[in-house]
Amino acid sequence: MLPKREATSMAERSPATRRALWLVLSLVFAFLYIPIAVLVALSFNEGGLPTAWSGFSLKWYVSLTGNSEILSAALNTLIVALISTAIATLLGTLLAIGIEMRRQYGKGLEALIFAPMIIPDIVLAIALLSFFSMLNLTMGLHTIILAHVVFNLAFVCSVVRARLKSFDWSIVEASADLGASALTTFRRVTLPVILPAVIAGALLAFTLSVDEFIIAFFTAGAGRASTTLPMQIYAMIRFGITPEINALATIVMAVSITALTLSQRFNRGIIGQ
Amino acid sequence: MSEPRTLLQIDHVSKNFGRVTAVDGISLDIRENEFFALLGPSGCGKTTLLRMLAGFETPNDGRILLDGRDIARTPPNKRPVNLMFQSYALFPHMSVRANVSYGLEMERLPAAEIRERVDAILATTELVPFADRKPEQLSGGQKQRVALARALVKRPRLLLLDEPLGALDKKLRGAMQLELKRLQHEVGITFVIVTHDQEESLVMADRMAVLKDGKLLQCDTPHAVYEYPADRFVADFIGVMNFVPGKATADGVLAANGARIAGKLPATLSPGATAVASVRPERIRLFPKAQTANRISGTVEALAYQGLDLQLHVRTPLSPKPFLVRVTADAADRRPVSAGDTIELGWDAADVRIFKD
Ligand SMILES: Nc1ncnc2c1ncn2[C@@H]1O[C@H](COP(=O)(O)OP(=O)(O)OP(=O)(O)O)[C@@H](O)[C@H]1O
Numbered sequence: 001m002l003p004k005r006e007a008t009s010m011a012e013r014s015p016a017t018r019r020a021l022w023l024v025l026s027l028v029f030a031f032l033y034i035p036i037a038v039l040v041a042l043s044f045n046e047g048g049l050p051t052a053w054s055g056f057s058l059k060w061y062v063s064l065t066g067n068s069e070i071l072s073a074a075l076n077t078l079i080v081a082l083i084s085t086a087i088a089t090l091l092g093t094l095l096a097i098g099i100e101m102r103r104q105y106g107k108g109l110e111a112l113i114f115a116p117m118i119i120p121d122i123v124l125a126i127a128l129l130s131f132f133s134m135l136n137l138t139m140g141l142h143t144i145i146l147a148h149v150v151f152n153l154a155f156v157c158s159v160v161r162a163r164l165k166s167f168d169w170s171i172v173e174a175s176a177d178l179g180a181s182a183l184t185t186f187r188r189v190t191l192p193v194i195l196p197a198v199i200a201g202a203l204l205a206f207t208l209s210v211d212e213f214i215i216a217f218f219t220a221g222a223g224r225a226s227t228t229l230p231m232q233i234y235a236m237i238r239f240g241i242t243p244e245i246n247a248l249a250t251i252v253m254a255v256s257i258t259a260l261t262l263s264q265r266f267n268r269g270i271i272g273q
Numbered sequence: 274m275s276e277p278r279t280l281l282q283i284d285h286v287s288k289n290f291g292r293v294t295a296v297d298g299i300s301l302d303i304r305e306n307e308f309f310a311l312l313g314p315s316g317c318g319k320t321t322l323l324r325m326l327a328g329f330e331t332p333n334d335g336r337i338l339l340d341g342r343d344i345a346r347t348p349p350n351k352r353p354v355n356l357m358f359q360s361y362a363l364f365p366h367m368s369v370r371a372n373v374s375y376g377l378e379m380e381r382l383p384a385a386e387i388r389e390r391v392d393a394i395l396a397t398t399e400l401v402p403f404a405d406r407k408p409e410q411l412s413g414g415q416k417q418r419v420a421l422a423r424a425l426v427k428r429p430r431l432l433l434l435d436e437p438l439g440a441l442d443k444k445l446r447g448a449m450q451l452e453l454k455r456l457q458h459e460v461g462i463t464f465v466i467v468t469h470d471q472e473e474s475l476v477m478a479d480r481m482a483v484l485k486d487g488k489l490l491q492c493d494t495p496h497a498v499y500e501y502p503a504d505r506f507v508a509d510f511i512g513v514m515n516f517v518p519g520k521a522t523a524d525g526v527l528a529a530n531g532a533r534i535a536g537k538l539p540a541t542l543s544p545g546a547t548a549v550a551s552v553r554p555e556r557i558r559l560f561p562k563a564q565t566a567n568r569i570s571g572t573v574e575a576l577a578y579q580g581l582d583l584q585l586h587v588r589t590p591l592s593p594k595p596f597l598v599r600v601t602a603d604a605a606d607r608r609p610v611s612a613g614d615t616i617e618l619g620w621d622a623a624d625v626r627i628f629k630d
């Protein structure tokens with residue numbers, strides 16, 4: 001319905017106005033995407049100079065695999081993203097179900113849970129840092145994981161809750177009526193029905209975790225052992241942008257876009273069910 | 274014939290939600306293998322009572338005895354009782370077959386037995402061609418049959434149905450009413466059905482209970498409820514009734530205009546009390562014989578053909594509302610009436626019911 005109406009209103013405008021609109025739109029897209037396109041192109045540039053194209057090559061990608069610092073940072077990022085996503089998905093899903101089932105207590109709780117989505121990253125980062133040092137925790141990957149669980153939980157919870165808004169709770173009662181225990185009902189009825197939203201939430205959490213910089217930077221502690229990819233890129237960039245960074249950034253972007261696209265598709269029910 | 278066995282005993286059961294009393298001290302016996310209907314206006318507590326029988330609500334007071342055992346606090350998954358939900362509540366991610374098998378899998382029956390019983394019930398409910406479809410690929414009537422099959426396959430002692438035909442159109446509803454009766458006969462399970470459609474309960478039930486504001490007004494066979502309503506509310510709620518307000522006398526009711534309606538005064542009413550005399554439309558005759566106990570003349574205001582019979586609205590001095598009279602098409606053909614005619618109505622004293630007003 002909507003795109004159709006937009007199309008007709010476009011057609012009603014004079015050709016000159018239409019051309020002007022297209023021009024503005026193109027400029028906006030150019031501003032957004034030319035830098036990214038250049039970055040991707042340069043990651044395949046044989047010569048490695050940002051000023052001259054000297055042919056297509058995968059050599060910067062190959063040289064990434066030889067860079068032990070980058071590899072260990074990538075491994076750290078993967079560990080942080082996977083573990084924090086797993087924990088946040090489990091807790092966030094249960095939390096969403098809990099809130100929706102007992103909606104009368106939900107209002108105040110809701111604000112508390114979604115705060116991490118709204119509070120600026122830098123504030124959350126400082127708060128978590130002082131919290132961890134107050135507890136005398138040694139910082140490392142585990143503190144990054146905990147910190148990522150905090151905000152990922154909120155995102156998973158909100159995605160799953162959106163699905164639960166249209167969830168027919170009578171099927172949970174029907175399952176009990178047919179003789180299922182609460183656990184069986186969750187495993188065989190509730191979870192399968194909301195699974196697309198749970199997966200969407202998990203993929204979103206994974207994406208957020210993979211390129212999160214500020215909070216990881218504050219909660220990683222001293223030393224290089226718990227450096228994540230965004231932190232590694234930041235460190236490398238201080239010595240200028242190398243073609244290797246372009247290659248790395250391209251990979252991170254590809255992973256994020258894939259995860260986000262999948263997440264949206266699950267959420268809209270294109271996959272799953 | 275021996276007295277049928279009592280299956281379920283509802284004993285002074287009450288339930289309140291905060292300050293709302295949804296069910297107020299109801300006592301009822303439901304007999305083995307009967308088709309029992311719970312009837313009442315919206316909000317009278319039908320669903321709440323049914324949910325207490327299924328185990329989704331716990332009574333604040335009273336006992337629910339199934340085969341003599343109090344189950345009021347038994348969780349729903351531990352009761353030999355199944356509920357067919359008003360919204361059907363089919364599992365959207367499972368096929369028809371999987372929906373129906375689910376309850377038997379919960380009983381951990383051997384796969385072969387599950388298969389056999391599911392096949393049998395799918396055949397009974399004529400769902401075999403749809404066994405592999407998902408609920409979203411079914412029509413309303415088919416979904417309803419799946420919900421029914423899913424509950425029946427468990428062979429519960431008691432099957433509860435919450436407005437099972439509410440979502441269906443009139444024609445399909447009629448067919449499903451017969452279908453439900455047939456199935457109940459076939460499987461030999463006690464049915465308790467909730468409805469707010471009085472016609473439905475008259476057609477289907479062996480016995481029925483009329484509820485209002487959480488209280489039980491009457492519990493009897495449809496015939497007894499229709500012919501001998503317990504009070505004015507029941508008389509008005511079940512079927513159509515003409516009321517003549519007035520004062521009770523020893524042998525009837527004295528209407529406001531001075532006319533006497535002859536009828537038997539119930540023991541609970543003494544002469545002088547405000548009372549209402551009532552008569553069903555089909556008990557009223559046009560052009561009555563001279564010896565008919567109650568006669569009144571009135572003006573025909575409107576006529577409505579309803580297929581088999583003709584409904585007349587007749588203005589009389591007895592009541593502020595016009596009298597409703599039902600005449601068979603046959604009788605109407607013999608002595609035609611039209612709007613504006615003045616005609617005489619008559620009915621016997623035995624057809625008059627008198628209530629406290
Ligand atoms: N969970 C609840 N919380 C608060 N009040 C409730 C709840 N469930 C029911 N009630 C109230 O209890 C009363 C009886 O409700 P119930 O659903 O049993 O009525 P019903 O007879 O099934 O009506 P209907 O024909 O409209 O389905 C109503 O006043 C209703 O508002």
Ligand SMILES: [Mg+2]
Nearest residue numbers: 319320321435
């Ligand atoms: Mg109801």
